[in-house]
Amino acid sequence: xxxxxxxxxxxxxxxxxxxxxxxxxxxxxxxxxxxxxxxxxxxxxxxxxxxxxxxxxxxxxxxxxxxxxxxxxxxxxxxxxxxxxxxxxxxxxxxxxxxxxxxxxxxxxxxxxxxxxxxxxxxxxxxxxxxxxxxxxxxxxxxxxxxxxxxxxxxxxxxxxxxxxxxxxxxxxxxxxxxxxxxxxxxxxxxxxxxxxxxxxxxxxxxxxxxxxxxxxxxxxxxxxxxxxxxxxxxxxxxxxxxxxxxxxxxxxxxxxxxxxxxxxxxxxxxxxxxxxxxxxxxxxxxxxxxxxxxxxxxxxxxxxxxxxxxxxxxxxxxxxxxxxxxxxxxxxxxxxxxxxxxxxxxxxxxxxxx
Numbered sequence: 268x269x270x271x272x273x274x275x276x277x278x279x280x281x282x283x284x285x286x287x288x289x290x291x292x293x294x295x296x297x298x299x300x301x302x303x304x305x306x307x308x309x310x311x312x313x314x315x316x317x318x319x320x321x322x323x324x325x326x327x328x329x330x331x332x333x334x335x336x337x338x339x340x341x342x343x344x345x346x347x348x349x350x351x352x353x354x355x356x357x358x359x360x361x362x363x364x365x366x367x368x369x370x371x372x373x374x375x376x377x378x379x380x381x382x383x384x385x386x387x388x389x390x391x392x393x394x395x396x397x398x399x400x401x402x403x404x405x406x407x408x409x410x411x412x413x414x415x416x417x418x419x420x421x422x423x424x425x426x427x428x429x430x431x432x433x434x435x436x437x438x439x440x441x442x443x444x445x446x447x448x449x450x451x452x453x454x455x456x457x458x459x460x461x462x463x464x465x466x467x468x469x470x471x472x473x474x475x476x477x478x479x480x481x482x483x484x485x486x487x488x489x490x491x492x493x494x495x496x497x498x499x500x501x502x503x504x505x506x507x508x509x510x511x512x513x514x515x516x517x518x519x520x521x522x523x524x525x526x527x528x529x530x531x532x533x534x535x536x537x538x539x540x541x542x543x544x545x546x547x548x549x550x551x552x553x554x555x556x557x558x559x560x561x562x563x564x565x566x567x568x569x570x571x572x573x574x575x576x577x578x579x580x581x582x583x584x585x586x587x588x589x590x591x592x593x594x595x596x597x598x599x600x601x602x603x604x605x606x607x608x609x610x611x612x613x614x615x616x617x618x619x620x621x622x
Contacts, residue, residue, distance in 0.1 A: 286317035293306050365594065367590040394574070402483055402487075403537060406491055442553070446478070486550070506524060530618065545576070
């Protein structure tokens with residue numbers, strides 16, 4: 268038994284030190300700009316050797332906790348590099364004159380004061396809030412009705428579920444261009460045939476905004492529907508059977524049994540809908556590119572009548588090449604989204620208790 272433990276310890280140390288040596292060799296070759304083709308192999312074999320050595324070490328204290336950290340580290344590292352560090356750097360750059368590559372001076376709150384002096388930015392914020400409110404209601408309503416349909420006793424429910432979920436598999440950019448063609452050609456032909464008036468919903472700001480809402484509901488309702496289906500399937504059949512025996516009609520069963528029992532599901536769906544609607548970008552870009560006239564808003568004539576907040580930030584930073592101002596807008600966007608999301612979850616949790 269002792270010999271076995273000693274053997275494992277020696278093997279694990281050999282793997283660890285050998286792995287460290289290979290990783291160091293790979294890093295030295297990379298820093299020295301060597302063209303050795305085996306640098307990648309050294310790095311991969313070294314990392315695997317270190318992991319194997321740590322895993323088989325027999326008497327290491329907190330072994331399980333260490334291994335949990337080792338296997339979680341790639342995910343944590345990716346989250347740190349792609350989310351946390353960019354967030355911190357973005358907040359830092361928002362107080363400078365950053366041009367996307369470097370900054371030369373601190374400007375304090377200049378970017379923050381400048382963005383609130385732009386009527387187009389204020390309009391984008393108001394439009395985004397309106398879009399979020401409308402879609403939180405409509406997407407969840409449509410998705411819940413589809414979930415009720417797909418949990419009924421109709422034939423071919425698998426086909427219906429797949430059909431309703433299919434639009435969510437199409438990328439937002441592709442979806443936007445598809446619906447742009449539909450609104451610009453198919454719908455105009457229908458209006459011409461029925462009313463002798465070739466009218467496109469994308470030709471005016473108000474109807475173009477409605478078109479974005481329609482496309483978003485069509486895309487996202489199927490995804491939310493699947494979550495509602497899961498929630499409805501967790502309602503115990505014994506309770507539904509008992510309510511039926513007691514004489515409850517379908518509407519009473521729905522509002523007094525099913526909805527209260529899937530309150531956590533409603534909270535999740537509301538949260539997902541809220542965050543997704545706030546971050547709407549791709550459909551907005553592909554369908555209207557934010558265009559649309561607003562005659563008089565804060566004393567200005569606007570040409571970004573359908574431009575929501577995410578698209579406004581993109582246009583400011585990338586199209587207008589003002590990265591520092593775009594970062595300031597993105598920081599404000601993060602604060603708004605975080606506060607609204609926390610408030611929504613808090614209110615929904617209170618409603619769950621009441622139900």
